[in-house]
Amino acid sequence: MKIAKTITEARTWIAQLKEERRNLGADPKIGFVPTMGYLHEGHASLLRRSRQESGISVLSIFVNPIQFGANEDLDRYPRSEEADLQLAEREGVDLVFMPSVDEMYPEERKTTVTVTGVTERLCGASRPGHFDGVATVVSKLFNIVKPDQAFFGAKDAQQVAVLQKMVNDLNMDVKIVPCPIVREEDGLALSSRNVYLSEDERREALVLSRSLQTAEAKIQQEADATPAEIVSEVTATIEASPLAVIDYVELLTFPNLKPLDDDQTMKSLRLSEQSIILAVAVKFGSTRLIDNHIMKLKEVPLHV
Structure with missing residues (x-):
């Protein structure tokens, strides 16, 4: 080498x-x-x-x-x-x-x-x-x-x-x-900044991957769910963590990163074959972590 x-x-x-x-x-x-x-x-x-x-x-x-x-x-x-x-x-x-x-x-x-x-x-x-x-x-x-x-x-x-x-x-x-994102066994996305986390912050940071999983379940199970509803649910999940301070929770098109219309549904987005990204940035103490889930909706099972 x-x-x-x-x-x-x-x-x-x-x-x-x-x-x-x-x-x-x-x-x-x-x-x-x-x-x-x-x-x-x-x-x-x-x-x-x-x-x-x-x-x-x-x-x-x-x-x-x-x-x-x-x-x-x-x-x-x-x-x-x-x-x-x-x-x-x-x-x-x-x-x-x-x-x-x-x-x-x-x-x-x-x-x-x-x-x-x-x-x-x-x-x-x-x-x-x-x-x-x-x-x-x-x-x-x-x-x-x-x-x-x-x-x-x-x-x-x-x-x-x-x-x-x-x-x-x-x-x-x-x-x-x-x-693809590489994660720890418990779901935390690998990052060089993870070393900054205290034991309590490291445990609380799992809310990021958990909130993304919650959102995917909502997308799969609720064809009429809107972007605003999904963002609201993810935000509530993260805010339940006492150590989490949210920078952003956004659901956008990908890779153009444009906002979605609030009155769109997951079903209508699927028909447009739109790829979307649910992205979060949250601080735990002085450490800012990011995570996301990119979905090609036509490939995500939809239970109606």
């Missing part, structure tokens, strides 16, 4: 790896998993998918300062370089790109990538500028690595929608591959 700390090193190693693959008559396609490190099984699942579908697997580890707000957790964001490299090697990564902040932003930045239309709601509403930072750093990483495919976890569904829009609008020659 190669480790590159500079952009020049990354480009050199990638060119060499592609040449080696071509000389062997093997697939030189690059699969790429961008991360901020502190890797867990969710990241490992992305790396396995990259390895399965690509001849060369590249991982980046970079805590991107421009996607953090003034009062967010940049300084205390968890880091574990040695453990990250061990996981990467175990999952068959060919190259790990681990640049410094100075390497990625060596001088005052004058260019920002801004995606509109899918950034104004959900996390974009409560974290202004966040997705500008995400789109900017990912576009830089795509230009450095030049991947054929890039793999992202569906837990950050809005991020997937933003990056897909960016890639489409700018004609970037890379395929965005969303991958």
Whole structure:
């Protein structure tokens, strides 16, 4: 496994790896998993998918300062370089790109990538500028690595929608591959921020997956249920947790992230073959967690 700390090193190693693959008559396609490190099984699942579908697997580890707000957790964001490299090697990564902040932003930045239309709601509403930072750093990483495919976890569904829009609008020659959410046995979605939770907060955080399960049951069992009713029920489930402070509960189209009409029913949405996302963001103490469930309604059993 190669480790590159500079952009020049990354480009050199990638060119060499592609040449080696071509000389062997093997697939030189690059699969790429961008991360901020502190890797867990969710990241490992992305790396396995990259390895399965690509001849060369590249991982980046970079805590991107421009996607953090003034009062967010940049300084205390968890880091574990040695453990990250061990996981990467175990999952068959060919190259790990681990640049410094100075390497990625060596001088005052004058260019920002801004995606509109899918950034104004959900996390974009409560974290202004966040997705500008995400789109900017990912576009830089795509230009450095030049991947054929890039793999992202569906837990950050809005991020997937933003990056897909960016890639489409700018004609970037890379395929965005969303991958399923990986959860603990008790249902909590894996996140690097879970380490911040106290024992009580960790227990209460299970309300997120439980509320999504409640919503899916309502969608299956009540053909006349409206988006407003579903959001109300999820909100009530979360509010029953004494430690939960809701940022948002929203039911939107996916991937366009547009509001649904309150007078629509699950039955009418099914007839339109619309995909929807039920997304939640909730704080437990100082830790903000997100979760979601994306549904293609025509594939969800409906009991009437």
